[in-house]
Amino acid sequence: MKNKMFKLVSVAGIALALGACASNPPVEEEVAVTTPPPVRDTTPPPVRDEVVTSREVVQGPPPGTVQDFIVNVGERVYFDTDRYNLDADDMAVLNRQAAWLQAYPTVRIMVAGNCDERGTREYNLGLGERRANSVKDYLVSRGISADRIETISYGKERPIDGRSTPEAWEVNRNSHTQIVSGQVG
Amino acid sequence: MALKRMILSLGVAVTVSMGLGAPAMAQLEGEVTQASAREFRVALPDFNANTPEAQALADQITAIMRNDLRSTGLFDLLTPDSFIQQDLSVLVQPRFADWRIIDTESLGIGEVEIMDDGRMRVAFRLWDTAQEQEHLLSGRRGRQYVTTSENLRRVAHVLADDIYTSLTGDEGYFDSRxxxxxxxxxxxxxxxxxxxxxxxxxxxxxxxxxxxxxxxxxxxxxxxxxxxxxxxxxxxxxxxxxxxxxxxxxxxxxxxxxxxxxxxxxxxxxxxxxxxxxxxxxxxxxxxxxxxxxxxxxxxxxxxxxxxxxxxxxxxxxxxxxxxxxxxxxxxxxxxxxxxxxxxxxxxxxxxxxxxxxxxxxxxxxxxxxxxxxxxxxxxxxxxxxxxxxxxxxxxxxxxxxxxxxxxxxxxxxxxxxxxxxxxxxxxxxxxxxxxxxxxxxxxxxxxxxxxxx
Missing domain, CATH: 2.120.10.30 (TolB, C-terminal domain)
Structure with missing residues (x-):
């Protein structure tokens, strides 16, 4: 649990650091729940390369991009051993995901449920399915249409940390929200 | 043949691992209760063959059979050094006393012949040296197969299955994947x-x-x-x-x-x-x-x-x-x-x-x-x-x-x-x-x- 907290804090830290010298702060939970900002024109503006580069340096990933989602919203929530319930940290991430999905209503996502290696393959497939659906159900409860959310279970087949340590198991017990289509830019 | 040998090298396959963590297991309910497994004392001398090529096939067959039987932990395969009778034939009853004296319970005798059409003929009989009678194999006195040498491994597994079934009473499982x-x-x-x-x-x-x-x-x-x-x-x-x-x-x-x-x-x-x-x-x-x-x-x-x-x-x-x-x-x-x-x-x-x-x-x-x-x-x-x-x-x-x-x-x-x-x-x-x-x-x-x- 400590390790997971550390990771979340460090992601937030990056977002704050980027936001400090940018005109747009990172997306907050309250923003856009009731009034989503208009979707940007998906046609890339005819900007010069160096302008784009400097903008990215200053502002971080352009809003509405996969990078924006990963860096400013957070793509994973983490679970305790054998559990699939969401705690306050998880809900904070998922609230940001819901707000972001409200802001970009054409985006469709796939939520993948993952488990650590300390369980049998078949039970873990079932557990991963539950974890993915916990996230889906929560996002639906925050107003995201179920039609936009696919789920998949990878059981213990897709560890993000390949080591056999308690630290690795902690991060490998997660649900991973991936944007599959409709993103801006 | 080169290909066959290469495939075989994947095969001779089994190494014994020792040492269960017995103390840790004992902490759990349902710990291992070990039934005493009977070991059958079996002699499986090299098969006879009519040509050097047939002898090479015969040696592969006996190696596969011995490996199958050993892998079960149920058979004590006697070392050829101890064998007294050397003039074995599938057609002749063995001298039972020569085998009893080295504590053999069962004796397998086989031969391989390469026939005129190039196929191989494999014959095999299993003897009960204590009772001085023949073990039936799938209900018959001895087994004989005529096939191409591509089927050598399967023939060996089938013969090993026959021995296993005859001696243990359970169905053999060596001819499986x-x-x-x-x-x-x-x-x-x-x-x-x-x-x-x-x-x-x-x-x-x-x-x-x-x-x-x-x-x-x-x-x-x-x-x-x-x-x-x-x-x-x-x-x-x-x-x-x-x-x-x-x-x-x-x-x-x-x-x-x-x-x-x-x-x-x-x-x-x-x-x-x-x-x-x-x-x-x-x-x-x-x-x-x-x-x-x-x-x-x-x-x-x-x-x-x-x-x-x-x-x-x-x-x-x-x-x-x-x-x-x-x-x-x-x-x-x-x-x-x-x-x-x-x-x-x-x-x-x-x-x-x-x-x-x-x-x-x-x-x-x-x-x-x-x-x-x-x-x-x-x-x-x-x-x-x-x-x-x-x-x-x-x-x-x-x-x-x-x-x-x-x-x-x-x-x-x-x-x-x-x-x-x-x-x-x-x-x-x-x-x-x-x-x-x-x-x-x-x-x-x-x-x-x-x-x-x-």
Whole structure:
């Protein structure tokens, strides 16, 4: 649990650091729940390369991009051993995901449920399915249409940390929200 | 011939691993009770041959037979140095006294002839040197095969099966194959391919190219079909694979994920788990009509179903009690009287510490093999269908996914023997003492046994 907290804090830290010298702060939970900002024109503006580069340096990933989602919203929530319930940290991430999905209503996502290696393959497939659906159900409860959310279970087949340590198991017990289509830019 | 030898080098295959962690196992209920296994004292002298080429084939055959018999832990193969009688022939009764004096109980005599048409003829007889009479092999006095040398390994396995059956009274299982998952690459980007090999590790080949993750293959008891799970279409689904044609097909199109498939004992159905909206239940699909029937309807995870040999009962994993445990239900969904006394549709049969999963019913019907997880370790064990007589056979960092030999006497499973170790295939007998690692061409997991090939 400590390790997971550390990771979340460090992601937030990056977002704050980027936001400090940018005109747009990172997306907050309250923003856009009731009034989503208009979707940007998906046609890339005819900007010069160096302008784009400097903008990215200053502002971080352009809003509405996969990078924006990963860096400013957070793509994973983490679970305790054998559990699939969401705690306050998880809900904070998922609230940001819901707000972001409200802001970009054409985006469709796939939520993948993952488990650590300390369980049998078949039970873990079932557990991963539950974890993915916990996230889906929560996002639906925050107003995201179920039609936009696919789920998949990878059981213990897709560890993000390949080591056999308690630290690795902690991060490998997660649900991973991936944007599959409709993103801006 | 060069090719044959190369394939064979994959094969001679088995190394004994010693040393179960007995003290750690003793902390758990259901610790190993070791039945005393009888060792049959068998002499299997080199076969006679009519030419040097035939002698080379004969030597391969006897090597394969000896390896098969040794792998069981049931046979003490006597060393040729001790043999007194050298002038053996399949046509002549041996001098029994010469064999009794070196404590031989059974003597196998064979010969190989390369015939004029190039095929080989293999003849074999088995003698009871104590009773001074011939052991019948499949009801006959001796066996003879005429075939091409490509079938050499199978002939050797069939003869070893004859010896095994004649002496132990159980059906032999050497003429059979193992389907498994061949693994390669780093853990964070693992490549998993469907693979198959002979029971002794020979003739390994890949059946899929590794483009999609495949898991948990299981053999049909009645034909050359495998059922398994694949991510081929993104969503994990149960498939069938025809070994003879190399073709695969999805077993129906369902909402959600289908997984944990196994054939019914008659081979006519596949029983599996399906997860929809996060909840896994057990279903059975008739392979002819493709009609599907739901067998459990519970908010818990119900998975890993396996049917009893008569098809009347099903054992499965469920966490309806809070942790994964084994439950038994009737195929028709009727109420049972549970071992704990109450009546229920599904009765819990495991009550030891930790978690139980991946149950698989023995083809003999008497035992259910399982994976148990407790105190940070994994165990393969067996338990009677009424929950009595639990015994743990193995222990390691990860021991998972037992499967039975066709005769219900041996369990194959996969092991990671320490944190970070690669998975490998192991077999263990029901005493827990004869633990062996099978050589595979690379890392391997999720093994399952074919029926015997005849």
């Amino acid at each position: 193992i389907v498994f998952i061949a693994e390669s690459g780093p853990r964070t980007a693992r490549v998993k391919r469907l693979a198959i090999m002979d029971q002794d590790g020979a003739n390994a080949e890949f059946l899929t190219n590794g483009q999609h993750t495949v898991l948990t293959p299981r053999f049909s008891p009645s034909d050359q079909t495998i059922t398994y799970m694949t991510y081929e279409r993104g969503r994990p689904q149960v498939y069938l694979f025809d070994i003879e044609t190399g073709r695969s097909e999805a077993l129906g199109q369902f909402q959600g994920m289908t997984y944990a498939p196994r054939f019914s004992p008659d081979g006519n159905s596949v029983i599996m788990a399906q997860a929809d909206n996060g909840n896994s239940d057990i279903y059975i699909m008739d392979l002819n009509s493709r009609r599907r029937t739901r067998l459990t309807d519970h908010p818990a995870i119900d998975t890993s179903p396996s049917m009893s040999p008569d098809g009347d009962e099903i054992v499965f994993t469920s966490d309806r009690g809070g942790t994964p445990q084994l439950y038994v239900m009737n195929r028709d969904g009727s109420m049972r009287t549970c071992p704990s006394g109450g009546r229920d549709v599904a009765c819990r049969i495991t009550f030891g510490s930790g978690r139980y999963s991946t149950p698989v019913w023995s083809p003999r019907g008497d035992l259910i093999a399982f994976t148990r997880q407790a105190n940070g370790r994994f165990y393969i064990g067996v338990i009677e269908p009424d929950g009595e007589g639990e015994r743990l056979l193995t222990e390691a960092y990860l021991d998972e996914g037992p499967a039975w030999s066709p005769n219900g006497r041996v369990i194959i499973f996969f092991r990671e023997d320490r944190p970070g170790a690669s998975p490998a295939l192991y077999t263990v007998d029901l005493t827990g003492r004869n633990l062996r690692r099978l050589n595979t061409p690379g890392d391997a997991s999720d093994p399952a046994w074919s029926p015997t090939l005849r």
